[in-house]
Amino acid sequence: MDNTFINGISRRDFFKNIGVLGSGSLLLSVFPWLQSCSDDEKKAIVKGEKLKMAIIGTGSRGQYHMQNLLKMPHVEVVALCDNFEPHLKQAAKVYPQAKTYTDYRRVLEQNDIRAVLIATPLNMHEPVTIDALQEGKHVFCEKSMALTPEGCLAMYKAYKNSGKVLYIGQQRLFDPKYIRAMEIINKGIIGEISGIRAYWFRNNDWRRPVPSPEWERKINWRLYKEFSGGLMTELATHQLQVGNWAMRMIPESVTGYGDIVYWKDGREVYDNVSLIYRYANGVKMTYESIISNKFFGLEEEILCTKGTMEPEKGKYYFEEVQPAPGIMQLINQIEHGIFDHISFAGPSWVPETASKNAGYFIIENASTHTGESSVGFADDGSEQLLASFCEAAVTGRPAECLVEEAYYSSVLGLLGLQAMDEQRILAFPNEYKIPYLNFA
């Protein structure tokens, strides 16, 4: 049986790492976007014609994805597009055979190109994605979706009307430790969710070096409102999605404050935000991002009645009880139909060891990071996300629920921004509700 992702990542290893080998169907009913194509389809993909792809936006994130695409032999990057020449030249060194463009519309005219990867500044996500879908291309677009809720909705509608594949770069949806964390929550192992505290702290000016002043807005686009929503669109969307994923609900209202507290260097976006998202059952998700102190790093602390989940750190904790070593592993195996030896017998446990709440690892050897990089991290799900997109682009089958997850996290980030700008409590507007979860 062929058990590989087409980029060579073993699907068996992927699920084994999550600890759910042998029960794919159970997992896939909860996380439908992980559904892969059939074995026959995989063989056909590997043997078939290469997927011709264009990269639109060849900055740091675009180049990060290109490195992952190099590992996928069935993908051929045939076009590179950027209107900033230094980035285009850097990308051309990675894919010297690819044609280079400065206008994305010329790329979309190429009939042999079946898929595009969009890693432009945020303000361009909406027009490029919609144009690409309308040209019949499959699209992978970086998060957030768009600069405005209207733009997100327009992208969503274009996707639904096109029948094409759209992926948004919410890589946590493919991160093994997140998948397992959500399963732990879903099964009630740490009880019911009482609250979520999400935050992302850094201590830097979030600036890139600028060769000359006229390039300031082009390179540091994240700092200017015409291109970006700042912390809410570049960082918060990842974490708001985690909150919704755990809750299986979309918040109904948001309020908060945003200010430029420390980096008063001409930027237009907040460097200090604090918000409260409220779900219909009264649970709140707080969100904080400050970029003049990094001590706490980043986390989505999911506070439950029997325990606490810290997925960024790859750990979870029980409130008062630490089930004996091996017992949680045994339960996980039983739940997934696995019969295996687990070590738990041995000389008596020393009480001092038992009383420490060091927590459990969500999965073994989980990859974690500090959140300081603005580009990307190893083993954070990005590679699996991209591999899944390439598979879907060949089969032409959209991934279930993936766009909906991304849509709501993007819109919630933007509504948070609006709530801070207007300093009011903002209810989720009906016109931006798409059929999903509690808004179905």
Next chain:
Amino acid sequence: MYTNYYPSSGLFHGSIPKVMGTQLDALFWGGNPAEMDELWQSIVAEVIKLEKILNRFDAASELRQINTNAMLYPVGMNDELWNILMDCKRYYELTEGYFDITLGHWENVEFDETNRTVFFVEKTFFDLGGYAKGYALEKIRLLLKQQAVSRALVNFGNSTTLALGTHPHGNYWPVGIDNPYNNRRMDNIYLCDASLSVSGNTPIRTAHIVRPATKEYVTTRKMAVVVSVYPIEAEALTTALMAAEISEAEKWLNRFDIVEYKMYDCKAAEIQ
């Protein structure tokens, strides 16, 4: 306390964080969630009741009353504790002194079977550390049987495990045993309607079992394993096996109806 019910597999998991100096985890199947929760509550009540009787470190425990006062006067006790002490006396005799709750001072103990009292002729104390968890598991085994639970795994501090029936996806409960000195797997034990007890030294607890004949602590890097239908037997005999040389133990092991026993040399990581 911690509990969780897994609807997909019908599994109930209950955990007591600190009892008898360690932790108890119980996994069992049978009945609806409310019935299983009720059974779990009765298990919790039983184990907590036993701790109040048997914990020598608890100033209010009955055992502590004996340890404190038996040198001053013959101390009486409830029937359950009396029966436990009589059972320990039986194990002391059958193991030729290697199972010894006085840690080498048995000659100081005088039992009055008519009045059901105990008196220490010299300074002595009872330590049920090598017995109490097995006894608690036996009580749990009976509670599970009363409720017609036929599949369960109850782990008491890792050192004593009760297994009823089989793993839901296999023909037995597979249990791995690791060498505490290098955390490498030493052996696999297969349990079905049986109890497993493990006793040994660890890098943190380098010596805690006394060899009665010399009254010295056993410091050898070894581990004893006993599988028996009865958790008390498994626990009592691992303690005795740790205190004895294997050649000595072989003289009395056949007096017990055990499923199997094993000794491990943790230094060499080989089965003797």
